[in-house]
Amino acid sequence: MIRVPELIIETRHLKRTFGSLVAVAGLDIAVQRGEIFGLLGPNGAGKSTTIKMLTTLLPPTSGGARVAGFDIVRQAADVRHHIGYVPQLLSADGALTGRENLTLSAKLYRVSAADRTARIADALRFMDLEEAADHLVRTYSGGMIRRLELAQAMLHEPAVLFLDEPTIGLDPVARRAVWDRLLELKHRSAMTMLLTTHDMEEADALCDRLALMHQGVLATLGAPADLKAAIGPDATLEDVFVRSVGRGIEKGGTYRDVRRLRNTIRRLG
């Protein structure tokens, strides 16, 4: 049995470049066990690149990180065993039913056959998907797909859940349902979560602490309430952002980012 570290995620000068583009420029963050930690910033700030490095999908150019006590480069397989991941893109298979998607996850994450049925039933109930469990996922609404993806990612009770833009493209009601489930999950299991968002309201509603990212670097870090209080009474996270990076959180990103974003929204729609 491995001792559960208090710092679930710890990065050291984490850096990733693509040719001459510096996506993440030496990031240092530390995420405590049980907190919901948000990476907030506009498209192109380096949030998704950071999450890809922490989930071992992308090797860092330099620097490093430990996740759940394991090195993301040297112990990548151990890292993968202890994390859950919901990509920004659509990751549930539309040609399978909800239950089949969950069964695949359970088998890949080595949930024992004895526990599988009960865990899947529990996850379906928790995500309010019991009735649709045996329908094809391509008939689901965007909100249901996101909840199914969350169910898949939490099935093996990971030490940390990575969520890349968890409510992107969802309508306000579906978005609220996802927030409720995430907060309930935190309450129920003390699962650590790291999420990226460019949505100030989402950051405010969910995150215990926030790292504001801008052009690959950490602009500021703190609890949402503290960050706002430091600016003045009635300040918003938007004000915090403007103060720390000198401009608003307008949506930028490359052609490829925009195309992917729109594809995701269309598919979830």
Add this chain to the structure above:
Amino acid sequence: MTSAGFATRSAGSAKARVAVFVAQTLAIAEMEAHKLVRDPTELISRAVQPVLWLLVFGQVFAHTRAIPTGTLSYLAFMTPGVLAQGVSFTAIFYGIAVIWERDLGIVHKLLASPAARSSLVLGKALAASIRALPQVVIIYGLAALLGVRFTLRLDALLGVAGFVLLGSATFATLSLLVACVVKTRERFMGIGQILTMPLFFASNAIYPLAMMPAWLRAVARVNPLTYLVDGLRVTMIRGSELSQFGLGVDAVVMAFLLGLLVLVTARLYPGLAR
């Protein structure tokens, strides 16, 4: 709840690791099988081409007697070739599926799971093999109606199934490899088209190696389809004197190639998520 994950460390004996690998590989293949059962249109459309080869090309060439096939009828000679062609052409476009999965986000999720990369690749390859089996049934049925006499012993039939699975998995893995390199649908389709015809015509599928000019025979000897055809010809058609290389060589060549392709593709697979 959170700490439960830490108790299940990944290590364990070699035997346990193999069991995990097999379970994860089968899990991937099983889900692909579910999809096929639900939407069998692809299985049916894939059967059209072999039927045309047997009915049109096979009938015409059998009548002209242009291709010397010894004591064997031309139809009996080409039937294993048509099966091998059907199997390999179905498999060689299989990689497009992972390009779709990459455009969605399914590949990203699978690659962030603890499943070995090689089990993700081999699982997909096995799924491609399942697609090939209905072609066997259709080709056996049609060729039998046309008067081809098959070896119907159990060991021979198992041998045919084995070669079909092996050949299909091999060409599907080659296809996944191409998908990992080119990453877009357009480039992938272009390469698929470039690969299929030379594979087919530079093989012993529809004419014997002995008929070929020396340079083409040299190409055919390094063409995996030649070994698949050879293996199928021995197991499907009466009289094992048909083999050029021997059944053992055919099987070893295909198995070695599959292993090599799985290893290389597993190394390239993570590139799909970057």
